[in-house]
Amino acid sequence: MKTQHEINQQQYQDKSKSYLNSTVHAKGIEFEKMQGFIQKHQLKHVLDLGCGGGHVSYQIAPFAEQVTAYDLTAEMVQLVVEQAKQKKLNNIVGQQGAAEQLEFEDDHFDGVISRYSAHHWQNIRQAMSEIFRVVKPSGKVILVDILGTQQPILDTFFQSIESIRDPSHVRNYSLTEWTNFAEYAGFQIETIEKQHLNLDFQSWVGRMQTPSFAIETIRYLQQKASDQVRNYYQIQDDGSFRSEVMYLVLSKSS
Known part of the structure; x- marks a missing residue:
C-alpha cells in the first residue's frame, strides 16, 4: 500500500526540470x-517549504542571510542546490523531508515561505503545527496556494x-479552511490577499506528464x-482556465 508521501515522490521524481522551467512557477x-x-x-534565516524548482529560494536569497530549500522529493532539492551554485547564490542550502515532520529545532527560522506546495501535504494540520514549532517567536510565515x-x-x-x-494532489483549501488551520496552529493572521493565476492547459498537463486518457477525461469534464x-x-475552448490564489501572511506571537 502506497502512502501519500510515496505517491508525491513518485509523481515528482523526474519532473524537477519541468518545474524549474515553468513560467507559472518562475513568475x-x-x-x-x-x-x-x-x-x-x-x-535572516528563511525556510522555503516545498521548494519545488526553487523559484522562491532564488528570489529571496539576495535579501536573507540563509535560505533552506526543503522538499519531499530529493531530486528537487538537488536541482535547487545545483542551480543556486550556478546563480552564485551561496546562501542557499538544501534539505529533503516532509512538511509534516520538519527536521529542525524549535524556534529555528525567522520566517517560513511556502508557495504552491500545501495542496500536496498529507496532513495540513500537522504541517501547520510543525511550521509554528520551527518559527521563532515574532517570526513570520507567508503561504501562497491555489484556493x-x-x-x-x-x-x-x-x-x-x-x-x-x-x-499526488490532496486538496485546494478554501480561505475559510486556511484561516481555521492558521488559528488552530496558534498563528495570528496579518494579511489576506487574493490574486488570480491563468493556467495554459497544455503547459498545465505537460509539466506533470499527464497521460492522454487523463487529459481526455479532464477535457470531457470541462466540456460538460x-x-x-x-x-x-x-474555461477557454482549449481548456486553459483561471484559478484564485491566496497570499496569506501569519505571525507567531512572542
Whole structure:
C-alpha cells in the first residue's frame, strides 16, 4: 500500500526540470511582496517549504542571510542546490523531508515561505503545527496556494480535474479552511490577499506528464461543466482556465 508521501515522490521524481522551467512557477507578483517583506522584518534565516524548482529560494536569497530549500522529493532539492551554485547564490542550502515532520529545532527560522506546495501535504494540520514549532517567536510565515471554494459544485469540479491531472494532489483549501488551520496552529493572521493565476492547459498537463486518457477525461469534464463552473474558472475552448490564489501572511506571537 502506497502512502501519500510515496505517491508525491513518485509523481515528482523526474519532473524537477519541468518545474524549474515553468513560467507559472518562475513568475508572480508575490515575489516582490516577499522580497519587501523580508527586508522590512529583517528575516535572516528563511525556510522555503516545498521548494519545488526553487523559484522562491532564488528570489529571496539576495535579501536573507540563509535560505533552506526543503522538499519531499530529493531530486528537487538537488536541482535547487545545483542551480543556486550556478546563480552564485551561496546562501542557499538544501534539505529533503516532509512538511509534516520538519527536521529542525524549535524556534529555528525567522520566517517560513511556502508557495504552491500545501495542496500536496498529507496532513495540513500537522504541517501547520510543525511550521509554528520551527518559527521563532515574532517570526513570520507567508503561504501562497491555489484556493478551493466552499461552493460544492465549483469545488467538486476543481478537485476532480486536479486529482486526474496529478494523483499526488490532496486538496485546494478554501480561505475559510486556511484561516481555521492558521488559528488552530496558534498563528495570528496579518494579511489576506487574493490574486488570480491563468493556467495554459497544455503547459498545465505537460509539466506533470499527464497521460492522454487523463487529459481526455479532464477535457470531457470541462466540456460538460455547467455555465456556473465555466464562468467561474473562465474555461477557454482549449481548456486553459483561471484559478484564485491566496497570499496569506501569519505571525507567531512572542
